[in-house]
Amino acid sequence: MIRFAHSVASLRSSEIRDLMSLATAPDMISFAGGMPGNDLFPLETIDQIYHSLTDREKQVALQYGPTAGLPSLMESLADYLEKKGLPVKSNRLMITTGSLQAIHIMAKAFTDPGDTVLVEAPSFIGALSAFRACQAELVSVPLKGDGMDMAKLEERLESTRPTPKFLYYTPNFHNPAGIIYSREVKRQMMELLKGRNIPVIEDDVYSDLYFHEEDLPEMTLMKAVDPEGINICYTGSFSKILGPGLRLGWMLVPEEIYKRCELIKQSLDACSPSLSQVIADKFIRGGYIYSYTAEMRKAYRERGEAMIEALEKHLPTSVSFVRPRGGFYTWLQLPEGTDATAILKKAIEKGTVFVTGKTFDPDGVKNDYMRVSFCNTDAEAIQKGIPLIAEAIKDVI
Numbered sequence: 410m411i412r413f414a415h416s417v418a419s420l421r422s423s424e425i426r427d428l429m430s431l432a433t434a435p436d437m438i439s440f441a442g443g444m445p446g447n448d449l450f451p452l453e454t455i456d457q458i459y460h461s462l463t464d465r466e467k468q469v470a471l472q473y474g475p476t477a478g479l480p481s482l483m484e485s486l487a488d489y490l491e492k493k494g495l496p497v498k499s500n501r502l503m504i505t506t507g508s509l510q511a512i513h514i515m516a517k518a519f520t521d522p523g524d525t526v527l528v529e530a531p532s533f534i535g536a537l538s539a540f541r542a543c544q545a546e547l548v549s550v551p552l553k554g555d556g557m558d559m560a561k562l563e564e565r566l567e568s569t570r571p572t573p574k575f576l577y578y579t580p581n582f583h584n585p586a587g588i589i590y591s592r593e594v595k596r597q598m599m600e601l602l603k604g605r606n607i608p609v610i611e612d613d614v615y616s617d618l619y620f621h622e623e624d625l626p627e628m629t630l631m632k633a634v635d636p637e638g639i640n641i642c643y644t645g646s647f648s649k650i651l652g653p654g655l656r657l658g659w660m661l662v663p664e665e666i667y668k669r670c671e672l673i674k675q676s677l678d679a680c681s682p683s684l685s686q687v688i689a690d691k692f693i694r695g696g697y698i699y700s701y702t703a704e705m706r707k708a709y710r711e712r713g714e715a716m717i718e719a720l721e722k723h724l725p726t727s728v729s730f731v732r733p734r735g736g737f738y739t740w741l742q743l744p745e746g747t748d749a750t751a752i753l754k755k756a757i758e759k760g761t762v763f764v765t766g767k768t769f770d771p772d773g774v775k776n777d778y779m780r781v782s783f784c785n786t787d788a789e790a791i792q793k794g795i796p797l798i799a800e801a802i803k804d805v806i
């Protein structure tokens with residue numbers, strides 16, 4: 410028997426992942442992925458960028474780089490983030506191998522086995538897995554339509570022992586819940602956290618993909634406020650605004666946290682892919698990032714609207730859903746106690762897939778929700794696939 414470490418003993422392939430491996434038929438319509446549309450990648454721009462590199466730039470691209478990131482990208486990215494109102498001068502920026510690595514590094518920096526951490530229910534599964542890999546105890550705070558339930562957060566803060574090491578939250582176009590945190594909820598969170606020495610990991614990978622400009626004031630980040638007395642650790646990514654295959658994300662954190670995280674990253678992979686960094690840098694400096702994200706907002710809005718229309722037309726009235734205002738996801742609430750896994754089995758038989766609610770539940774139990782994403786399916790596939798999802802729901806409830 411191989412003697413694996415305790416820290417990975419609890420990591421398992423989920424039942425859902427196993428089910429998904431059945432969903433391989435070539436014409437399967439997938440509402441399961443959380444990835445950008447393959448048809449939407451900026452292929453020509455990337456070709457153009459690569460072919461315009463000098464030999465010197467290509468050498469840099471194929472070489473190891475500094476752990477914190479290539480200086481040119483750190484500069485262009487800092488400028489990009491500063492335009493969003495983020496305090497790049499009073500914090501430190503570090504390029505990471507996807508933002509999931511940034512989250513993982515911070516989890517490593519903050520937690521010892523048995524420590525508690527505060528997370529949302531539901532929450533991004535990748536972050537939950539990272540926290541579990543650090544042997545943290547997940548303490549969940551339920552989400553409402555405008556963010557965490559503040560009464561529950563207060564109660565958890567008062568009663569959780571040992572005191573939570575950090576709080577992890579996703580402010581904009583939540584994965585999977587699709588919501589935006591209101592300014593008022595973020596204000597209350599900061600009020601509740603003040604003076605408790607509990608840092609916040611603010612995971613913001615979707616904020617460029619808003620559908621309605623009027624939502625921007627509501628989307629103001631905690632990091633933009635950067636309140637005295639709370640360490641806000643901001644993370645972001647090129648995955649949803651350029652391509653996840655580049656594996657590039659970042660963290661913007663206070664100096665002291667940065668220093669510890671840099672040491673951890675050094676031990677993990679020394680540096681993030683230089684080739685990706687050279688390309689991302691040119692993508693920002695050439696101004697492509699602004700035109701491309703504007704195009705993506707339009708493309709995903711069309712898909713999101715097609716999704717809303719199809720769901721309104723086909724879902725039984727006992728199922729409600731959050732109308733997406735950006736990002737990639739719709740979150741369906743089934744009648745209480747419904748087993749979304751039974752619906753998934755039916756859906757796969759009919760030629761379509763989604764992700765069940767319990768995948769995102771920190772306790773791995775609550776299954777009367779479904780995440781149906783619209784990012785990698787065009788309007789036509791949505792119109793074809795959603796009636797099948799609705800049929801599968803009706804077969805079960």
Ligand SMILES: Cc1ncc(COP(=O)(O)O)c(C=O)c1O
Pocket residue numbers: 443506507508509510533535579584612614645646647648653657658
């Ligand atoms: C909420 C959230 N955070 C972080 C990530 C990780 O992104 P990446 O590691 O590709 O930057 C994802 C990916 O789906 C996500 O949905």
